[in-house]
Amino acid sequence: MTPTSDVPQTNPGTQFGFLDDFAVREIRRGLLKALAIPGYQVPYASREMPIARGFGTGGMQITLAIATPEDRLKVIDQGADDSVNAVSLRRFIAASCPALLTVTRTPEATIIQTRHRVPERPLVAGQIMVYQVPYPDPLQIVEPSEAKRRASHAHGDYARLWVKLYEDVVRFREVAISNRYPARVAGRYVIDPSPIPRWDLPKLHRSPVPHLFGAGREKKLYAVPPFTNVVPLAFDDVPFEVERFRDVAGKRNRCQRCGADDTFLDEIPLTGQASRWQCNDQDRCSENLGYSDGA
Amino acid sequence: MVRETPVLTASGLTRIHGRGCLDCVRLTGDAQGRNICPSCGSVVALADVSFELWPGEILGVMGESGSGKSSVVKMLHLDDQMTAGSAIFRESDGRSHELAQVDEVEIRRLRDTRFGMVHQNPHLGLNFGVSAGGNIAERLLCGGERRFAVIRETALGLLDRTEVPRGRIDHQPGQFSGGMQQRLQIARALAPRPELLFLDEVTTGLDLSVQARILDLILEIQRELGVAMIVVTHDLGVVRLLASRTIVLRHGRVVEAGLTDQILEDPQHAYTQQLVMSAL
Amino acid sequence: MGYVAVRGGEAAIAEAIRALDVLRAGGTEPGPGAGDPLQVDAIRHQLRLLVDRVMGEGGLYDPRLAALAIKQAQGDPLEAAFILRAHRSNLPRLGESAPHRGSSMRLIRRISSAFKEIPGGQRLGPSTDYLQRLFRLDLLDEDPAAFRAAAQAIPGVPATAGNFPKVVDGLRAEGLLQDAGPAQPAVDITRAPVTFPIPRPARLAHLTRGETGGVLTMAYTTMRGYGYLHPTVAELRVGYLPVLLPHPLTGEPVEAGEVLVTECEIVATHGGGPGEGPPRILLGYGGCLGHNEVKAIAMAMCDRAMLSGDERGVRHPAEDPEFVVCHVDGIEAMGFCSHYKLPHYVTFQSDLENIRSSAAKLQGGA
Numbered sequence: 001m002t003p004t005s006d007v008p009q010t011n012p013g014t015q016f017g018f019l020d021d022f023a024v025r026e027i028r029r030g031l032l033k034a035l036a037i038p039g040y041q042v043p044y045a046s047r048e049m050p051i052a053r054g055f056g057t058g059g060m061q062i063t064l065a066i067a068t069p070e071d072r073l074k075v076i077d078q079g080a081d082d083s084v085n086a087v088s089l090r091r092f093i094a095a096s097c098p099a100l101l102t103v104t105r106t107p108e109a110t111i112i113q114t115r116h117r118v119p120e121r122p123l124v125a126g127q128i129m130v131y132q133v134p135y136p137d138p139l140q141i142v143e144p145s146e147a148k149r150r151a152s153h154a155h156g157d158y159a160r161l162w163v164k165l166y167e168d169v170v171r172f173r174e175v176a177i178s179n180r181y182p183a184r185v186a187g188r189y190v191i192d193p194s195p196i197p198r199w200d201l202p203k204l205h206r207s208p209v210p211h212l213f214g215a216g217r218e219k220k221l222y223a224v225p226p227f228t229n230v231v232p233l234a235f236d237d238v239p240f241e242v243e244r245f246r247d248v249a250g251k252r253n254r255c256q257r258c259g260a261d262d263t264f265l266d267e268i269p270l271t272g273q274a275s276r277w278q279c280n281d282q283d284r285c286s287e288n289l290g291y292s293d294g295a
Numbered sequence: 296m297v298r299e300t301p302v303l304t305a306s307g308l309t310r311i312h313g314r315g316c317l318d319c320v321r322l323t324g325d326a327q328g329r330n331i332c333p334s335c336g337s338v339v340a341l342a343d344v345s346f347e348l349w350p351g352e353i354l355g356v357m358g359e360s361g362s363g364k365s366s367v368v369k370m371l372h373l374d375d376q377m378t379a380g381s382a383i384f385r386e387s388d389g390r391s392h393e394l395a396q397v398d399e400v401e402i403r404r405l406r407d408t409r410f411g412m413v414h415q416n417p418h419l420g421l422n423f424g425v426s427a428g429g430n431i432a433e434r435l436l437c438g439g440e441r442r443f444a445v446i447r448e449t450a451l452g453l454l455d456r457t458e459v460p461r462g463r464i465d466h467q468p469g470q471f472s473g474g475m476q477q478r479l480q481i482a483r484a485l486a487p488r489p490e491l492l493f494l495d496e497v498t499t500g501l502d503l504s505v506q507a508r509i510l511d512l513i514l515e516i517q518r519e520l521g522v523a524m525i526v527v528t529h530d531l532g533v534v535r536l537l538a539s540r541t542i543v544l545r546h547g548r549v550v551e552a553g554l555t556d557q558i559l560e561d562p563q564h565a566y567t568q569q570l571v572m573s574a575l
Numbered sequence: 576m577g578y579v580a581v582r583g584g585e586a587a588i589a590e591a592i593r594a595l596d597v598l599r600a601g602g603t604e605p606g607p608g609a610g611d612p613l614q615v616d617a618i619r620h621q622l623r624l625l626v627d628r629v630m631g632e633g634g635l636y637d638p639r640l641a642a643l644a645i646k647q648a649q650g651d652p653l654e655a656a657f658i659l660r661a662h663r664s665n666l667p668r669l670g671e672s673a674p675h676r677g678s679s680m681r682l683i684r685r686i687s688s689a690f691k692e693i694p695g696g697q698r699l700g701p702s703t704d705y706l707q708r709l710f711r712l713d714l715l716d717e718d719p720a721a722f723r724a725a726a727q728a729i730p731g732v733p734a735t736a737g738n739f740p741k742v743v744d745g746l747r748a749e750g751l752l753q754d755a756g757p758a759q760p761a762v763d764i765t766r767a768p769v770t771f772p773i774p775r776p777a778r779l780a781h782l783t784r785g786e787t788g789g790v791l792t793m794a795y796t797t798m799r800g801y802g803y804l805h806p807t808v809a810e811l812r813v814g815y816l817p818v819l820l821p822h823p824l825t826g827e828p829v830e831a832g833e834v835l836v837t838e839c840e841i842v843a844t845h846g847g848g849p850g851e852g853p854p855r856i857l858l859g860y861g862g863c864l865g866h867n868e869v870k871a872i873a874m875a876m877c878d879r880a881m882l883s884g885d886e887r888g889v890r891h892p893a894e895d896p897e898f899v900v901c902h903v904d905g906i907e908a909m910g911f912c913s914h915y916k917l918p919h920y921v922t923f924q925s926d927l928e929n930i931r932s933s934a935a936k937l938q939g940g941a
Contacts, residue, residue, distance in 0.1 A: 054914025087584030
């Protein structure tokens with residue numbers, strides 16, 4: 001009944017990365033557990049950040065917990081380094097992590113924090129992907145109760161999710177999930193890969209880098225270790241399909257800036273004429289042009 | 296090859312709701328005319344219920360409400376845990392399971408792939424948020440089927456079998472008549488080719504002509520597939536038509552057991568006599 | 576044509592900050608502007624109930640910082656609570672104080688609806704309950720001298736120290752109160768992950784930091800039929816509790832300061848029945864930092880509803896701990912609501928592609 005002071009002590013003002021030691025330790029341990037059990041959602045006491053929930057606090061906590069002054073950080077939102085929220089996050093991280101270098105060129109980055117996209121350029125060993133996640137649980141579309149979802153994951157019971165896929169194929173001849181496509185990791189847990197488009201999902205399969213997922217508001221961490229199988233949920237005889245970017249004649253749209261026909265495109269609607277298309281991955285587009293735009 | 300061992304051997308099935316005491320079983324039952332223990336207030340839903348179910352056989356479980364007949368099914372279908380007793384389920388591949396002691400993983404496997412259950416209330420046995428085909432697909436998916444075409448064909452086949460028009464495969468169960476909902480339940484229950492089917496008051500509340508068709512369907516399925524079944528009912532007519540052997544429950548105890556024909560022609564227990572006499 | 580980029584993010588953010596300051600200074604409307612900058616102490620005292628609310632939702636007792644947060648947030652209570660939470664997030668933890676029984680409270684207000692008279696007496700205190708909500712137009716042009724003089728009129732609001740036994744203790748002594756069960760250890764929800772089923776101490780910790788309106792809404796559902804609650808306020812207290820920390824040398828508990836809290840216990844009767852035991856009284860507890868009666872009462876009702884859910888099965892939304900705990904946190908809810916303003920054009924493009932492809936297939940195309 002007596003008051004106690006044996007709670008873990010922290011050193012204010014000396015830490016690199018805003019978070020106190022206790023938080024850093026908890027997040028790192030959570031990440032190790034997540035890597036050891038691929039796809040399993042590890043609950044953690046997500047810390048409040050000066051940036052609002054829903055704006056990337058989960059991804060940010062991971063980055064702040066793993067970054068060292070030797071790292072080089074790229075932050076993208078919707079594939080763009082300059083998008084307002086990416087700028088805001090980068091400013092905060094730069095302020096919290098003195099000496100940490102921020103970059104925009106994908107091959108130069110050691111940590112890439114992202115919202116909704118995976119870079120087009122293949123990643124190489126030594127890089128780490130950090131995802132900002134709104135909904136960590138793929139079963140959330142069929143079951144609102146977290147307690148029941150945990151039991152389903154524990155039993156590997158994804159039947160209700162499969163039934164949703166069945167109903168989609170009956171109605172639409174294909175699965176009607178566009179982003180957040182559920183995928184089975186290492187043959188066991190099914191994950192929500194965050195709102196990346198289907199286009200990006202194959203990049204996780206047997207990737208040479210670790211993919212770390214942080215849901216700040218929902219307070220979960222999960223991970224896909226390198227060279228792990230990540231297989232989208234699909235019937236054996238109704239294959240998984242990615243976005244096609246075909247025009248009405250069936251021709252594949254190209255980026256009007258660099259000419260690429262193998263990237264995820266942004267559509268710029270115009271009045272009175274066909275939409276314009278351009279690479280969503282800003283850095284990739286510039287790279288295709290040899291960075292000649294001064295970008 | 297005829298199997299020589301029962302599919303199910305139940306001994307001393309007992310289910311007490313409440314904290315229970317040493318006198319519960321002694322102070323309740325048919326002789327005492329009550330289910331509630333006067334000493335501790337617990338409800339003795341079932342006590343000392345024993346029977347065997349043989350391959351391909353339909354066993355009738357008869358009684359009025361409060362007799363404990365639904366509790367029997369709840370416990371054997373692993374929706375509820377028995378307070379005492381044993382129930383050994385033997386699969387056709389020779390594996391046997393003590394249902395009083397199965398773990399969660401095994402419970403799911405048995406319920407998903409070895410058992411089928413049809414409820415009186417279709418809302419308990421069907422997912423109303425999903426199409427008829429989806430309801431059947433769910434069971435096939437639980438069993439690990441991953442080919443869409445196979446799932447579709449199997450579902451259509453089962454609808455044919457249960458006389459639900461194929462064209463309704465993508466309709467919601469809420470749009471079906473009561474009788475068709477029951478037939479859909481049967482189709483769903485049969486999807487994984489179960490070894491044991493539970494039918495709990497499946498025709499109660501339906502029109503007589505509809506009832507008759509469903510009872511005929513059940514008999515046909517039994518003849519074709521040889522599935523062992525437990526049919527729970529309060530209706531003598533159902534038992535007469537379907538069950539080769541029957542047990543009669545009252546206040547949670549078995550008061551009469553044997554060949555259905557014999558029980559109906561020459562009931563021994565006063566309660567059964569009353570039942571038989573009051574039936575039209 | 577050049578690349579269409581979401582460019583100039585840095586410039587846009589800088590502009591936004593400048594615009595906010597212009598608004599704060601009253602620069603967008605004709606007239607005398609906003610006058611002198613608000614003093615933080617003025618906010619602290621003259622908007623004390625807002626300060627208390629922000630402290631409660633921010634989860635940090637520091638009236639001055641809460642007042643600053645309100646000033647900085649230009650009066651938005653959720654933003655202000657958010658600023659306080661973010662500040663709290665990486666503060667060092669000095670220790671944990673021992674649990675209070677509440678009877679050592681220095682009371683400024685204490686009422687019971689359950690009894691006409693209670694040991695120690697009822698005291699109305701600074702309550703608005705019985706005031707008429709008519710405008711006091713004299714406040715439009717207040718005389719500063721008269722205002723300052725009011726502070727001297729009663730030497731502080733009487734806060735009486737003493738031993739005021741809790742009303743529910745009397746009921747407990749009579750054996751009418753449902754057994755609370757073994758004491759459960761407190762949970763620091765900012766350091767322990769939340770999993771369901773969630774223990775009662777963690778639920779209460781979430782509720783006490785919950786957004787006042789959110790907790791009120793949940794409680795209101797139980798009052799209007801989404802629940803079987805027939806509650807009576809056994810006791811509502813507003814007063815100061817000592818904060819006891821161990822002395823750095825002797826380890827003995829020493830009073831390091833006081834915090835103003837609001838505490839409420841509601842009682843609901845249960846008729847009992849076969850299998851449910853004898854009739855008895857059920858308890859719901861609510862407590863929060865600062866003077867915030869609506870929240871304390873609403874919290875007690877939510878506590879009681881969830882306990883009923885534990886005992887009899889969840890039949891209504893507010894009886895489900897998952898439903899309540901996951902949705903009362905204002906900072907989380909506000910954040911996620913606001914996040915919909917972020918660009919979502921990749922996911923939307925993905926949706927469009929899905930729909931176009933589906934439409935093509937259904938038309939018989941490839």
